[in-house]
Amino acid sequence: MTSRPAFRRFAFGFGTAFAVLYVVALAKKLALFTVYPSLGVVLWGTHFSGDVVDPALGFLAPAMYWYGWTGTAALGALVVGLLAVVIPERWARRLWRGWLWVVPAAAMLGCVYLTLPWFSLNP
Amino acid sequence: MPTVLVIIHGLVAVALLGAITHQTLSTWAPASPRPGSFFGRFRTVPSPAFTNAIIVLYAITATLGAIVYLYFRVDIRPAMEQANRWELLGFFDLKEHFIAIGLALLPAYFVCWRPPPGEVSTRTRTALTSLLAFIVWWSFLIGHVMNNIRGFGE
Numbered sequence: 001m002t003s004r005p006a007f008r009r010f011a012f013g014f015g016t017a018f019a020v021l022y023v024v025a026l027a028k029k030l031a032l033f034t035v036y037p038s039l040g041v042v043l044w045g046t047h048f049s050g051d052v053v054d055p056a057l058g059f060l061a062p063a064m065y066w067y068g069w070t071g072t073a074a075l076g077a078l079v080v081g082l083l084a085v086v087i088p089e090r091w092a093r094r095l096w097r098g099w100l101w102v103v104p105a106a107a108m109l110g111c112v113y114l115t116l117p118w119f120s121l122n123p
Numbered sequence: 124m125p126t127v128l129v130i131i132h133g134l135v136a137v138a139l140l141g142a143i144t145h146q147t148l149s150t151w152a153p154a155s156p157r158p159g160s161f162f163g164r165f166r167t168v169p170s171p172a173f174t175n176a177i178i179v180l181y182a183i184t185a186t187l188g189a190i191v192y193l194y195f196r197v198d199i200r201p202a203m204e205q206a207n208r209w210e211l212l213g214f215f216d217l218k219e220h221f222i223a224i225g226l227a228l229l230p231a232y233f234v235c236w237r238p239p240p241g242e243v244s245t246r247t248r249t250a251l252t253s254l255l256a257f258i259v260w261w262s263f264l265i266g267h268v269m270n271n272i273r274g275f276g277e
Contacts, residue, residue, distance in 0.1 A: 011230035018227030026220065037193040064196050067189070070223045077227060100231055101250035104224050111220040118213030 006085045009092050012100055013084030018077035019107035022069060026114055031068025032075060036061050125194040129270065132187040139180035140263050146173040147256040150249050174236040178229050181259070185226050188266075192219070199273050211269060218265045225258040 025031065031046040039061055046068065049061050084092070145168045203212055232255060235248040 007230075008234045011234045015228040015231040019224050022220070022223055022227075035193070038197045062196050062201070064193070066192065066219050066223070070226075073223070074227070097244060097247045098250070100228075100235075100247055101254050104228055105254060107224055108221055111217060111224075115213050115216050115220070118209050118216065121207075121209035 009084040010081040014077045014081035016103040017080035018073045019104040021076040022073035023107045023110040025069040025072040030072050031065040032071035033068045035064040135184045142173050142177050143256045146170045171236050214265045218262045221258045
């Protein structure tokens with residue numbers, strides 16, 4: 001089953017596209033949905049605490065975007081993966097297989113860069 | 124409930140850590156047929172046989188982590204913010220990002236360990252496995268430190 005070229009192309013396309021799209025979602029704050037765990041509420045799209053409660057009480061309704069960023073990237077990667085299935089095999093063979101680990105590694109560095117502001121918050 | 128979940132999460136993560144470390148080391152430095160040392164015997168494992176277990180353990184660990192994360196956001200993170208532990212929260216955020224990227228790589232990792240001959244190079248397979256091993260080790264250590272600082276059940 002796993003040796004089928006279509007599944008292989010989907011898996012490679014999905015994995016690399018997810019890594020890129022995750023960084024984009026993180027950088028642009030493109031969450032497919034926002035979770036408010038203390039309220040038990042899930043809203044489509046990116047919302048900030050001030051959108052659902054008074055800004056002064058924002059700390060009472062912390063928003064979570066990780067699930068939404070993952071959802072955004074997964075949805076986009078699914079499309080890319082399906083497109084990878086339909087492209088001709090000879091095109092797929094031209095792609096360097098190393099992108100499979102280079103792109104996610106670069107995406108991880110991108111995440112590090114986008115997380116750097118946390119480290120400058122120390123008093 | 125969160126305490127039970129975080130303990131199970133930790134136990135599954137230990138199993139995942141062991142499996143992926145075995146596979147990564149045996150990939151980087153295959154052992155001789157008659158290993159003499161502990162390190163040599165540690166690498167004497169059939170690497171492909173670990174693949175399915177690693178995928179299942181990764182998926183379970185990530186799912187449990189995603190559930191526990193809800194409690195973390197409400198009960199733990201505010202206290203960390205008040206204590207100005209921003210660098211730890213940054214490391215924890217990185218853990219979440221890395222886990223998501225690793226989760227999406229699992230299908231490709233599966234394919235890499237079961238390719239038709241000549242389809243995927245050993246270098247690509249080794250690099251992908253090492254990347255996942257890094258993600259697992261990073262996540263385990265940061266999660267462990269975070270739990271030590273402010274575990275559940277208070």
